[in-house]
Amino acid sequence: MTEAAAEPTSRVDLVLARARADLHRLTPAEALAAARDEGALLVDTRTAAQRGRQGELPGALVIDRTVLEWRLDPSSPWRIPEAIAGRRVVVLCRQGFSSSLAAASLRTLGIDATDVIGGVEAWLADGLATHDGPADLRE
Template identity: 55%
Template sequence: MGVTAERPVTRRGIDTLLAEAREQLDRLGPLEADAARAAGALLVDIRYAALRERDGTIPGALIVERNELEWRLDPEGSHRAPEATSHGLRVVVICNEGYASSLAAVSLRQLGLHRATDLDGGFQAWRAAGLPVADGDSGTPLPG
């Protein structure tokens, strides 16, 4: 058996990792994300079910929990969502407050989805901006 040399591990805290991720993104505010959606961008909600049930969802957003994101959005993957049509697809990743979505968007860029970005402030910023929100259980629009 051969001996495998260990690779040196670069240690960075999450704040550094997040800052590095965000340097790669043109993050969108809620109104910009809504305009991108109107222009054909795919909004992808990666929040877990309890948050969607509690706070609602963005009408028309694709729901893909974080642990499945890369498999569902890789246009060449065998488990891709029908919406994952090409590497040129504009994808806006949405988490609850805009932290995990930055890391997730960079992961999608590493898959070749070069137009992936995220929503600055996440779902909470979307809702605070008064943009449409549907009930998390039924998809029924909630009163603004």
């Protein structure tokens, strides 16, 4: 899959296009600046295997996609301490596809969420830092 803007050809492509229509997506450098300068929360939803191959993102919290909404909804009894009303959330995945769907889902909960164009692959291509771990896992 690529990030190329093409006419949706499947139902999932249509869902993705609709999700992205409401997002102001960030470049990797913009995401890093949002976390560093504005206190945005970087959330990594990649699998352990993907993180093992690509490295961990400095300052990012690792939250499994299956519990993302519960951990980040400030009104949820299962939220993490960093889930504060009004705090921006920037979601990252490997290539920037599932993160768009995740960010759109978070926005339906009233969370100021977006994602990164190209995901961690773009992060790496831009030469931004990673590390070998440990990850800040939030289950």
